[in-house]
Amino acid sequence: MQSDDVARTVAAQIGERFLGLEPFPRTAGRLRFRSEAALPLFHTVKEQLGFHHLSMVGGIDWVTHREVFYVVWSDDRRQYLLLSADLPAAAPHIESAASVWPAANWHERETWELVDIQFDHHPDLRHLLLPDGYEAHPLLRSFQLHEPEELEVKQRSV
Amino acid sequence: MSAPPAPPMPRTAGSAAEAYRLEGELPMVEQPAVPFVEIETVRAREFIPAAKEAFGALIAEQGQAKLIRPTFNWAGRNSLFPLHWGLACCAIEFASAFSARWDSERFGIVPRSSPRQCDLMIVNGTVTWKVAHKLITLYEQMPEPKWVIAMGNCATGGGPFRTAYSVVPGVDKLVPVDVYIAGCPPRPEAMIDGILRLEELIRERRE
Numbered sequence A: 001m002q003s004d005d006v007a008r009t010v011a012a013q014i015g016e017r018f019l020g021l022e023p024f025p026r027t028a029g030r031l032r033f034r035s036e037a038a039l040p041l042f043h044t045v046k047e048q049l050g051f052h053h054l055s056m057v058g059g060i061d062w063v064t065h066r067e068v069f070y071v072v073w074s075d076d077r078r079q080y081l082l083l084s085a086d087l088p089a090a091a092p093h094i095e096s097a098a099s100v101w102p103a104a105n106w107h108e109r110e111t112w113e114l115v116d117i118q119f120d121h122h123p124d125l126r127h128l129l130l131p132d133g134y135e136a137h138p139l140l141r142s143f144q145l146h147e148p149e150e151l152e153v154k155q156r157s158v
Numbered sequence B: 001m002s003a004p005p006a007p008p009m010p011r012t013a014g015s016a017a018e019a020y021r022l023e024g025e026l027p028m029v030e031q032p033a034v035p036f037v038e039i040e041t042v043r044a045r046e047f048i049p050a051a052k053e054a055f056g057a058l059i060a061e062q063g064q065a066k067l068i069r070p071t072f073n074w075a076g077r078n079s080l081f082p083l084h085w086g087l088a089c090c091a092i093e094f095a096s097a098f099s100a101r102w103d104s105e106r107f108g109i110v111p112r113s114s115p116r117q118c119d120l121m122i123v124n125g126t127v128t129w130k131v132a133h134k135l136i137t138l139y140e141q142m143p144e145p146k147w148v149i150a151m152g153n154c155a156t157g158g159g160p161f162r163t164a165y166s167v168v169p170g171v172d173k174l175v176p177v178d179v180y181i182a183g184c185p186p187r188p189e190a191m192i193d194g195i196l197r198l199e200e201l202i203r204e205r206r207e
């Protein structure tokens, strides 16, 4: 019942860039959208539908494409809603949600460094969990675990 | 069939002694009179010159190297102050080693919260590359002489995360390590044993 209202409101706002609302267990559903519509969708979901709390942002490497997803929560509905967009595997990028939900800031930094999804207009896209200057993106399927290279063992001088 | 062991007799405090005394079997021992000693309060400004004088005489007699170094060494190895911090799950065992049950304070091991008051760094957990330079900073802030114990498999060689993308494969790649303690996590007994071995090591190495 409530999910109809979500689909209707979103479709009215972003038109055919809204790709459908699939049922997802114990949530209001999984809303799929085209990545160009990210910012208007975020504003609609927060301001018109009342999903004011961003619970998490994540990314998945499906080899053929990347998926970025957002989990948002509404106190009035007492429900989660999943927003998900497919991005091309070459140069995946999407508008940052940090201007709508400030909580997105660190989550997007983590998604960027682990799954290599570029967030446009992010206020501060730096490494969060990995050391500065780390070049690989470890949660990509192409990433290989390796034996650690031989490092010099420190000897004490006294 | 053997009979089950008899239950222990209920014991009342002092009952046996009272019984003896009543029957007059326990001879009363004359306690030697303990002389009453008046202890003067020594103020620091009086104590320090006195100690200087006493040490000066000893040093003149024995030579400085023979006296100072073993004295400091003895005091230092019996009051190892580890840095109070935690990196991963091993920190739970590290914390319980200071609890009432294992009570490592009886060995003079008291965790301190500032690296400037410590002479022992116990690396208790997984060291990631992100935290590596902070670890080195803490190590460099500790005054000499200082020692490092790698506690657990992670600090020793990376442990279960050896091939992971963000873990230092052993803290000996960052700072010199004196004692390695195996285990995932090591029990507090193992940790205390490691510190006692470090004390032996200090005695051998620095005397």
Ligand code: SF4
Residues within 6 Å of the ligand: B088, B089, B090, B091, B124, B125, B126, B151, B152, B153, B154, B155, B159, B160, B183, B184, B185, B186
């Ligand atoms: S050695 Fe085991 S218990 Fe200790 S930090 Fe590593 S994984 Fe945790």
